[in-house]
Every structure is written in C-alpha cells, then in structure tokens.
Amino acid sequence: MKHLFKTIVLTGVLLSCNSNEKTQTTTAEAQDRETTEKSVVKEVNKNLKPIDTNDALIATALMAAPEASRENCKVIGYNMAGEFVTLKEGDNEFIVLADDPNKEGFSAACYHKDLEPFMARGRTLKAEGKKHQEIFDIREEEMKAGKFDITTGATLHIYSGPNTEYNPKTSKVDKAQLRYVVYLPWATAESTGLPEAPVASNHPWIMNPGTHRAHIMISPLADEEK
Incomplete structure (x- = not known):
C-alpha cells in the first residue's frame, strides 16, 4: 500500500513538473513573438518620415x-x-x-x-464657403445647363x-x-x-x-x- 501511495505521489510530481515546463515554454515563446513583433514595428516606424x-x-x-x-x-x-x-x-x-x-x-x-473643369468648380465653390450639399446642387444644375460635362x-x-x-x-x-x-x-x-x-x-x-x-x-x- 505504501508503495502504491509513493507511486501516486511521484506521478503527481512528474505531471506537475511537465505542466510547469510546458507553461514556461509557452510563455517564453509568446514573449519571443512579442519581442519580434515590436522590433518589426519599431523598424518600420524608423523608416517613416x-x-x-x-x-x-x-x-x-x-x-x-x-x-x-x-x-x-x-x-x-x-x-x-x-x-x-x-x-x-x-x-x-x-x-x-x-x-x-x-x-x-x-x-x-x-x-x-477632362474632369478638371468639374473638379475646379467644386474647389471654387468650396473656397466661397459653400457646403457639401450646396456644391452638389449647384454643379448638378450647371451640368444640366451644359456648362461642363x-x-x-x-x-x-x-x-x-x-x-x-x-x-x-x-x-x-x-x-x-x-x-x-x-x-x-x-x-x-x-x-x-x-x-x-x-x-x-x-x-x-x-x-x-x-x-x-x-x-x-x-x-x-x-x-x-x-
């Protein structure tokens, strides 16, 4: 009976050790990935101006x-x-x-x-203080009138x-x-x-x-x- 108890305890200890080793390995791998990702981001950011x-x-x-x-x-x-x-x-x-x-x-x-007259008209109206819908409506009427295409x-x-x-x-x-x-x-x-x-x-x-x-x-x- 004593031998059986010792065997159970020893098995438990071994399983616990294996579990701890796996956890430590997983944690270390995650930390390595995080370090690598940070290094890549840092390198990319260093290239930006x-x-x-x-x-x-x-x-x-x-x-x-x-x-x-x-x-x-x-x-x-x-x-x-x-x-x-x-x-x-x-x-x-x-x-x-x-x-x-x-x-x-x-x-x-x-x-x-060929779109420049249309685009330029929009910039002019915006510079005059016209809002988006006003610019839309004005250019639509002007296009219907044939002022630009x-x-x-x-x-x-x-x-x-x-x-x-x-x-x-x-x-x-x-x-x-x-x-x-x-x-x-x-x-x-x-x-x-x-x-x-x-x-x-x-x-x-x-x-x-x-x-x-x-x-x-x-x-x-x-x-x-x-």
Whole structure:
C-alpha cells in the first residue's frame, strides 16, 4: 500500500513538473513573438518620415496615379506655404491633386484631365464657403445647363489614410489605401445592375444614383503587407 501511495505521489510530481515546463515554454515563446513583433514595428516606424516638404507632397500624391503614368502626371494642390499651385508639370492624361498639409490625415487623388473643369468648380465653390450639399446642387444644375460635362467612364483614383507619415524609399503613406470611382452620370441601380450600398469589401456599388455625380465605388481589400 505504501508503495502504491509513493507511486501516486511521484506521478503527481512528474505531471506537475511537465505542466510547469510546458507553461514556461509557452510563455517564453509568446514573449519571443512579442519581442519580434515590436522590433518589426519599431523598424518600420524608423523608416517613416513626416510629409513636410513640397517634394514629399509630390511623391506621396503620385501614389494615387497608375504606376506607369506617374512620371508624366501634372500635380496640383496646396504647397507647404499654403498656396494652391502647380507642384509639378505634366503632359499626359492625368491630373493629381496632392494632400492638403493643413488637414488631418492624408488624401490625394488622381483623375482624367477632362474632369478638371468639374473638379475646379467644386474647389471654387468650396473656397466661397459653400457646403457639401450646396456644391452638389449647384454643379448638378450647371451640368444640366451644359456648362461642363463628366465623361462617362472617367475614373478617379483616391489614395487616403489616417496618418501623415511616409516611407521616402517607396513613397507609400503609412496605412493609406487606394479606392476607385468610375463616373456614370445619371446612371441608376436599374440601368447598371449594381447595388446602391456596398454588400461586401471589394465589391462595386453605385453611389448618388440618378444624379450628375452617379458613380461606381470600388474599395479594394486592405493590403496586409502594409
């Protein structure tokens, strides 16, 4: 009986030791993973710089344009002095609107040059103090009157995110993502077969249906590598 009791106690001790060893191993592995993750984040953050020069504004704005077209894009927008200027001359079909350094977050856009009259009108009305709905209504009436046209199928590329730091080696802005707008003036859900609200990530849908500003919205899935 004594031998049986000793055997039970010894087994319990061994099991307890094994359990402790496993717990210690698991804890150590978790700590190692956490240390590695922190090191990676620290290394990434070390590569990021503030967007605080005109050259940085241009470089990050061009990320909104198709890669093959970036070299010859015209870039406009507010410079670091707060002046709305041409930041870079260009001669292809794209115009790029740089991020406004005086606003929170980051947002740059690239669009076909034929859209510039429409875009410029919006900037003018906004500078006059008009609110979003007022600008919408005014441009709709002006488009109905033939003052300008939105080319069917013209595309707007938007590169935006919550942060204002970028990697100078790649020009990528921290946590920024691309989304796309394809203009289809006066189109509706019925004429396109598209839903009027997103049904899932990475699925197209139609926004502002039946208006001058009807457009297909496409928001790609997040790039996990960023």
